[in-house]
Amino acid sequence: MALIALAESAQDIATGFNRFLDPLPENSTEITALISECFAISSALRLLDTAKEDPRYYLDYEYIYNDVAVVRDTLDYTFTDVTRLFGGLDRPFHISRRTAFRQVWQEIDDFFYQESHASLCRRLEDSRIYLTELGYLLMDGTSGDEYRIQELRDRLETLFEIQQLRLASTMNNLSLGDAGAPRQRSFERRRPLGLSTRPREPPPGLRGGAGRYPGPMSPQSPPGFDHDYYPWCPAAPEVPTSPTTTTTFSTLSSSASASFSPNHWLPGVFYQTPPTTSFRQTGAESKCYGEDIPGASGRLAREYDKLLEATFEDGDLQVRLFHRASDQRARIHCRVSRNGRSVKQCCLPLTKLSIQREASTLKFYRMGDSRRLKEIWLRLRFPSYERLVLFHCAFIALRSEDVEKPVELFDDHEMHGEKSIYAGKIRDDEFLHALRVYKDRDCGGIRLQASVFRGELRKKPVWTAFITTHIESQRWMRQAGPKTIHLADLQRFVFAEAYTPQLGPQGQHELQFESSRDAIEFMDRIDELADDQMQHYH
Numbered sequence: 001m002a003l004i005a006l007a008e009s010a011q012d013i014a015t016g017f018n019r020f021l022d023p024l025p026e027n028s029t030e031i032t033a034l035i036s037e038c039f040a041i042s043s044a045l046r047l048l049d050t051a052k053e054d055p056r057y058y059l060d061y062e063y064i065y066n067d068v069a070v071v072r073d074t075l076d077y078t079f080t081d082v083t084r085l086f087g088g089l090d091r092p093f094h095i096s097r098r099t100a101f102r103q104v105w106q107e108i109d110d111f112f113y114q115e116s117h118a119s120l121c122r123r124l125e126d127s128r129i130y131l132t133e134l135g136y137l138l139m140d141g142t143s144g145d146e147y148r149i150q151e152l153r154d155r156l157e158t159l160f161e162i163q164q165l166r167l168a169s170t171m172n173n174l175s176l177g178d179a180g181a182p183r184q185r186s187f188e189r190r191r192p193l194g195l196s197t198r199p200r201e202p203p204p205g206l207r208g209g210a211g212r213y214p215g216p217m218s219p220q221s222p223p224g225f226d227h228d229y230y231p232w233c234p235a236a237p238e239v240p241t242s243p244t245t246t247t248t249f250s251t252l253s254s255s256a257s258a259s260f261s262p263n264h265w266l267p268g269v270f271y272q273t274p275p276t277t278s279f280r281q282t283g284a285e286s287k288c289y290g291e292d293i294p295g296a297s298g299r300l301a302r303e304y305d306k307l308l309e310a311t312f313e314d315g316d317l318q319v320r321l322f323h324r325a326s327d328q329r330a331r332i333h334c335r336v337s338r339n340g341r342s343v344k345q346c347c348l349p350l351t352k353l354s355i356q357r358e359a360s361t362l363k364f365y366r367m368g369d370s371r372r373l374k375e376i377w378l379r380l381r382f383p384s385y386e387r388l389v390l391f392h393c394a395f396i397a398l399r400s401e402d403v404e405k406p407v408e409l410f411d412d413h414e415m416h417g418e419k420s421i422y423a424g425k426i427r428d429d430e431f432l433h434a435l436r437v438y439k440d441r442d443c444g445g446i447r448l449q450a451s452v453f454r455g456e457l458r459k460k461p462v463w464t465a466f467i468t469t470h471i472e473s474q475r476w477m478r479q480a481g482p483k484t485i486h487l488a489d490l491q492r493f494v495f496a497e498a499y500t501p502q503l504g505p506q507g508q509h510e511l512q513f514e515s516s517r518d519a520i521e522f523m524d525r526i527d528e529l530a531d532d533q534m535q536h537y538h
Helices: 003-018 025-051 061-090 097-116 120-139 146-173 266-271 296-303 385-401 516-537
Strands: 248-251 305-312 317-324 329-338 341-349 353-358 361-367 373-381 418-428 431-440 446-452 461-466 477-481 484-487 509-513
Touching: 003 025, 003 061, 025 061, 025 120, 061 097, 061 120, 061 146, 097 120, 097 146, 120 146, 146 296, 266 305, 266 385, 296 317, 296 329, 296 341, 305 373, 305 385, 317 373, 317 385, 329 385, 341 373, 353 385, 361 385, 385 461, 418 446, 418 516, 431 516, 477 516, 484 516, 509 516
Parallel strands: none
Antiparallel strands: 248 305, 305 317, 317 329, 329 341, 353 361, 361 373, 418 431, 418 509, 431 446, 446 461, 477 484, 484 509
16 A cells, blocks of 8 residues: 555544544543554655655665565554444444444454554554654664664564464455465565665665654644653653653553553553652662663563553663563563663563662662672662652562562562651452551652552552642541541552442542541541641741
8 A cells, every 4th residue: 555545544543533532531541542643653654655755865765665564564454454343333233322332442452452462552653653763764864772673673573474364364264265365575575666676785874873853743642641762552641850850651551441451550550640749859860780681672572561661861761661461470671872872771570679769769679699689780760759659669569469479578668768657457449458658758748558468469559649738628538437538539549450449429539447546547647747737838
């Protein structure tokens, strides 16, 4: 298919998904992300289509022709599948319009995940980022991280092979003879007349530069999305930054549903926007001390799902969290860059690391024998108290689920620099949890945390909520029974699968304490914190 025709198909797909917004408001974030990606892909394809006819670029276009062909053909297959699935809306349903759209939405989610173990949104982001890189390479003579580009190329070629095999199987089952034979891969096809099949040396500008230009072809993303680098939908908003460094978080999910199913809870943590409480004392800059492991990202991509990517120090350090569902193993991967070029990659299982806080930083130490801290492996500096807490809790929770080592081998579940104001027990989602109230000594931030009370996951964080501003309101907390307290508002960041918040009859956030004494003490401690806060302000 010609690039311009494919660009028009991308716009048609975006228009089709726009129909889902009204009947499925609970999925509006994911739907908007898909629409945004489709328009971005259309823009990128049109830019390449124009450039290949431009006298300044058309000779150099031969250098990237094979790569363009791969992403073009995978998109052709993908858009054809989406259009076919849209056809389900035309079936004579004996159900409501909302139910019909929900069924088709679920069919789309299931189809793409079953085909390649990734969501449609993840697939489109792959294609969009790769097309953008090709545009930079052709028109500016620059490219981004070579490891990143190779990883994208490998993913797209693997996807193309899967699509070809599926088509061949389908055609053979329909007894259509040779029509079902898989098409040749793009680099095996005959090139159009006028393009040499002999590889030629690219001009100097196409040998790759050190810089990276901002992409002009992505439309403005919907609020809460940061497409800075390789983030699968949904992506977290950029957090407020200090004057000296920039830290961004992107979450990755193979889901097209609001609960980030089917794989993992972690994307939902960083998808939300927390409040921002700045530190008074900042720590040393982020730095990875680990040994270089060339090719680590490629090996991880074959066996693990990427859950999170965060960039530190203006992008010079990229940190990713990976997870393997088959055995709950988790790994952390770091990529150090200078001037846009990868310098080294480091990778370790989470169970090899213990975490300690120092000012606005988290320091990760390799575990030696007899639970001794062997050496520092990574230091991360955070721009806000809330981001530091979320990364700490997510790391601890993810490591707790790993089957390699029991939780009791680690003693880093509480953060240095926080004061425990309250400790009690609550019944939460039918489980017994330990509830604590923490206040940060540096910035004064206040939060709740519920953790597993007993069993093999003891001390694992279940959820945390930042309540620094809430406690000032006299209407925020109310006792609804001897052991029950209702909270008017509570943004919980959840570190567990299938967790259902305890709610009151009018939707209030409910804390069900094990004893009336625990409930009364909780209210007393919150009132004391509120009084202290008011005195501080006045």
